[in-house]
Amino acid sequence: MTHEDIILSINNLAISFKSFSGRVRALRGVTIDVVRGKTIAIVGESGSGKSVTVKTIMRILSKNEKIESGSIVFNNKRDNEIVPIDLLKLSNKHMQREIKGKKIAMIFQDPMTSLDPTMKIGKQILEAIFAHKKIKLKAAVEQVHQLLETVGIKNIKAVMNAYPYQLSGGMRQRIVIAIAISCEPDLLICDEPTTALDVTIQSKILDLIKKIQKARNLSVIFITHDLGVVSRIADQVYVMYAGKIVEYGTCNDIFYDPRHPYTWGLLESTPDMAYLQERLASIPGTPKRMIGDVKGDQFAERNRYALNIDFRMEPPFFKVNDHHFAATWLLHPKAPQIRIPESLRKRIDLMKEENRNG
Numbered sequence: 001m002t003h004e005d006i007i008l009s010i011n012n013l014a015i016s017f018k019s020f021s022g023r024v025r026a027l028r029g030v031t032i033d034v035v036r037g038k039t040i041a042i043v044g045e046s047g048s049g050k051s052v053t054v055k056t057i058m059r060i061l062s063k064n065e066k067i068e069s070g071s072i073v074f075n076n077k078r079d080n081e082i083v084p085i086d087l088l089k090l091s092n093k094h095m096q097r098e099i100k101g102k103k104i105a106m107i108f109q110d111p112m113t114s115l116d117p118t119m120k121i122g123k124q125i126l127e128a129i130f131a132h133k134k135i136k137l138k139a140a141v142e143q144v145h146q147l148l149e150t151v152g153i154k155n156i157k158a159v160m161n162a163y164p165y166q167l168s169g170g171m172r173q174r175i176v177i178a179i180a181i182s183c184e185p186d187l188l189i190c191d192e193p194t195t196a197l198d199v200t201i202q203s204k205i206l207d208l209i210k211k212i213q214k215a216r217n218l219s220v221i222f223i224t225h226d227l228g229v230v231s232r233i234a235d236q237v238y239v240m241y242a243g244k245i246v247e248y249g250t251c252n253d254i255f256y257d258p259r260h261p262y263t264w265g266l267l268e269s270t271p272d273m274a275y276l277q278e279r280l281a282s283i284p285g286t287p288k289r290m291i292g293d294v295k296g297d298q299f300a301e302r303n304r305y306a307l308n309i310d311f312r313m314e315p316p317f318f319k320v321n322d323h324h325f326a327a328t329w330l331l332h333p334k335a336p337q338i339r340i341p342e343s344l345r346k347r348i349d350l351m352k353e354e355n356r357n358g
């Protein structure tokens with residue numbers, strides 16, 4: 001693929017944090033390509049590095065954070081020309097003026113982090129528009145109406161006059177989405193935007209993001225710990241563990257032909273897929289914090305299929321097909337033949353069957 005097709009390339013990104021117990025290695029060589037007009041999901045348990053990855057794209061860095069290596073190239077479209085920019089090399093001023101909220105927008109799990117509790121909704125959306133566009137008040141108000149309509153709000157006047165605390169969580173998230181798309185960004189980053197919502201509302205917000213993505217040919221990075229959400233929204237999936245991508249592929253690759261034991265564990269513990277089982281299987285143990293130098297495959301201790309080599313050497317990516325790769329020694333030609341757990345195999349067969357029957 002050329003940089004026409006890839007809107008954002010994260011290359012070998014390594015990030016660490018200074019802490020009292022030592023250097024926390026939050027990202028250890030993350031490489032991700034976001035295809036223009038598509039949705040990628042980054043999925044993994046809490047602490048795997050999803051938020052640090054997307055916050056680094058937005059250059060929201062903590063004081064104790066250090067970029068050890070890597071680049072984040074944004075292929076910026078300007079007057080039909082593509083101009084690659086390494087976001088890590090941009091000045092704060094340039095980032096703020098040209099990229100943040102204009103080319104790349106982000107929505108967070110808690111809408112209140114982006115909304116001002118003391119300002120009426122209508123005014124907040126107007127301010128977002130005025131921050132990037134010089135237009136007359138009347139035209140801007142017209143735009144606020146259109147945006148609120150786009151995000152499925154019916155009683156527009158009442159909502160414009162409301163304060164955030166007067167709206168439900170789902171409504172607030174709709175407002176945040178309206179603000180995010182107000183400046184017509186090319187890339188939208190969604191950091192667990194539906195996690196705090198109840199299941200019905202979650203589903204509506206996912207549908208809304210999908211609808212907006214299609215209508216505006218937006219590229220989306222969606223981060224979540226929930227593979228059920230991924231299956232509804234993503235074209236491509238990156239599975240993350242302990243600061244590394246451990247498997248990536250299309251949605252079909254990851255759901256119907258997963259190869260990494262960590263992905264198996266995530267799939268086995270996904271409620272949406274668990275209709276065949278009474279009890280959800282969960283991955284034993286918890287992810288550990290990566291402090292100082294680390295050796296071997298970080299998932300080995302929790303992996304019931306771990307080989308001796310896993311405790312000594314980190315696995316490289318092995319190719320499953322042109323778009324599907326997994327970093328597990330189980331894919332080495334000389335590794336013992338280990339098959340996907342039988343219970344998961346059955347569920348995948350059933351999902352395939354259901355898909356065939358529509």
Ligand SMILES: Nc1ncnc2c1ncn2[C@@H]1O[C@H](COP(=O)(O)OP(=O)(O)OP(=O)(O)O)[C@@H](O)[C@H]1O
Pocket residue numbers: 017018019024025026044045046047048049050051052053062064225289290
């Ligand atoms: N400011 C910080 N100082 C020290 N360590 C940090 C800091 N921010 C993040 N980390 C560490 O970086 C690692 C990755 O965290 P991150 O928040 O990206 O995980 P996550 O996958 O997004 O999880 P969650 O879903 O809980 O947000 C964790 O080990 C975390 O403790």
